[in-house]
Amino acid sequence: MTDSFLIGCGAGFSGDRTDVAEPLVEALIADGRPSALFFETLGERTLAFAQIRRSDDPETGCEPLLEEILAPVLGRCLAAGIPIVGNFGAANPGAAARLIARLALAAGQPEARIATVTGDEVSGLAGDLSALGLDDRLEGARRLAANAYLGARPIAEALGRGAQVVVTGRCADPALALGPLVHHFGWSWEDWDRIAAGTLVGHLLECGSQVTGGYFADPGRKEVPGLERLGFPIAEVAADGSAVITKPAGTGGLVSPATVKEQLLYEIHDPAAYLTPDVVLDVTGVEVAQVGPDRVAVAGARGRPRPETLKVTxxxxxxxxxxxxxxxxxxxxxxxxxxxxxxxxxxxxxxxxxxxxxxxxxxxxxxxxxxxxxxxxxxxxxxxxxxxxxxxxxxxxxxxxxxxxxxxxxxxxxxxxxxxxxxxxxxxxxALAPREPIEAAVEVSVRTADDPAGAAPAEASHV
The missing domain is CATH 3.30.70.100 (Alpha-Beta Plaits)
Incomplete structure (x- = not known):
């Protein structure tokens, strides 16, 4: 553990720009501090359409732009010790892991350790949907998928077992950042304020460029320079969970208190009680301050014990x-x-x-x-x-x-x-479902040069 950790976000949705991760990796490597990179590429309908693709072809169902997203940066991240986390597994984390293994081999990294997190698909558990209160809406409909939003624990578990790339299906967006932070700092899962702080970092970064000027510009009111070459965000996180939000030097966009505040309140139903799988986040006391050009400090998140339910879509x-x-x-x-x-x-x-x-x-x-x-x-x-x-x-x-x-x-x-x-x-x-029957599984695999068929399972566990 060190006093600070850097984490960047290279995508905010499936179909996001695929040329933005390289400046992030350059910035993380140049800084030299421990770091990680995550990609958020999954939405509710994105996952449903991935299920349809997988039903047509068992080797599909993951993020369709995965190769274009990762090929430019995978080799450098593996060589520099920068873990990659992404929910680009969608409906088929195994297929995504096999593709990443092939990309790693092509990048000269034949023994990349790639973890998959599964367990979000809960169609079997959701056979009786009366508990979800969705009977009227689902009556007579052909169900395509039922997915629970998993938390950050299996991601941290995978990193703790040496995974260099962690592929998930459906998980809560902030968990993609919280997992690496918990792994690095060794936070207790019951240190609710720190878990809340890490969740806030993930929330601010999860939509990619929305915190660096994307979806913000309004000419004459809110000017954003270089919108055509937006830099994606980096959080410099301290051991207490406080963070500075910034972006790679030389990229377009801006990081200001206004861009951070807009993203802070994005999709939060109750600022005093934002429910996530890992913590109930309270942002009402969060302080936001400009501390330099394109540098905004964020602190003051508070947390309460995680809810007894998980969101299921x-x-x-x-x-x-x-x-x-x-x-x-x-x-x-x-x-x-x-x-x-x-x-x-x-x-x-x-x-x-x-x-x-x-x-x-x-x-x-x-x-x-x-x-x-x-x-x-x-x-x-x-x-x-x-x-x-x-x-x-x-x-x-x-x-x-x-x-x-x-x-x-x-x-x-x-x-x-x-x-x-x-x-x-x-x-x-x-709807919200009891979390007890939902169990995430973590599998860490190693792709070797004499394993042309794909990554061979090395270790598996449940979280």
């Missing part, structure tokens, strides 16, 4: 969703566009649900029928008609979307630029 088949668009421009465009919506609504009367919007007139401040909400009114001579339709049957959605194309000849004058798309729909519902 159940994903079900939501059928199919389709979107179709067509443009109208010039004098009287709005009237022609509204007539097009009327035609579509009548022609698609058999669809389960249809929403119509006039983009540029009422797509944000209108109802599902394209009518303005009270106090909102606009006009334009260049707008886009959009419908969104959903149904349990793909063919019904396809028929509805053909009606958008048919407007080119069968609709109002001067429609053009029609296009459409269709995709599967997943519905997710969340």
């Amino acid at each position: 159940v994903s079900v088949d939501g059928g199919w969703i389709g979107e179709g668009e067509i443009s109208y421009a010039g004098p009287n465009a709005e009237a022609r566009a509204r007539l097009a919506l009327e035609v579509l609504r009548k022609r698609c009367s058999g669809i389960a649900r249809l929403r119509g919007d006039l983009i540029g007139v009422g797509s944000v401040f209108g109802d599902e029928g394209g009518r303005f909400l009270e106090g909102r009114r606009g006009t334009t001579e260049d707008l886009r008609v959009r419908i969104a339709v959903e149904d349990s049957e793909r063919k019904a959605v396809e028929r509805a979307l053909r009606e958008v194309e048919a407007l080119l000849c069968c609709g109002p004058a001067a429609g053009g630029g029609a296009r459409s798309a269709i995709r599967r729909r997943v519905n997710t519902w969340s």
